[in-house]
Amino acid sequence: MGHQTETHVWDEELAPEPRGRTWRPEAGCPVEVALAAVSGRWTTLLLRELMGGPRGFTELRTLFPDLSAKVLSERLRTLRERGLVAVERRRGFPVRTRYELTRAGEALRVLLVELYATGEELLRLTTASETRDERSPGRLEA
Known part of the structure; x- marks a missing residue:
């Protein structure tokens, strides 16, 4: 060969x-x-909020009332395992936990901004396309 x-x-x-x-x-x-x-699910929203600075677990729960504590814990653990979030446990009772983006997590800002802009453009284009299709009489569906 x-x-x-x-x-x-x-x-x-x-x-x-x-x-x-x-x-x-x-x-x-x-x-x-x-x-x-x-x-x-929820990862981009958590990253977005952590872009503004460190947040506590309870603060994140308040920001996302539809996000269960279990799923929030899982997502934060995953972000920590990916090296995107650092965790600081503060002494006292109850123990306070703060989550903060690492440099790798902060590097995702440009991606999140671009994903948002791209999503807006896709929504604009698909909405325009749907509107155009609705105005076309006699259009055959595939």
Whole structure:
């Protein structure tokens, strides 16, 4: 058998180096790392609130009344395990716990800002598209 030569041309902006040039999700792919960092229900909202500074567990519970204490604990533990949040336990009774973003957690700010902007644009485009489709008489559904 002869050698296979790579004929695929990579978009340098989307995959500027080999770690991003994969054919399946890889743990070391920078895009997968970034997506994993913000994955999970409530995670982006917790990160958003922690961007404003350290917060206590009770304060976070107050900010998110629909978030159960169990799920909040799980999300904060996951963020800690990912190296995105540091925990400080203060002495006393009851023990007070403060959660604060690490430098890695703070690095997610640009991603959250971009995700928000992209979501707004998608909402605008899909709403415009739906409005245009509704005005088109006789449009066949696929």
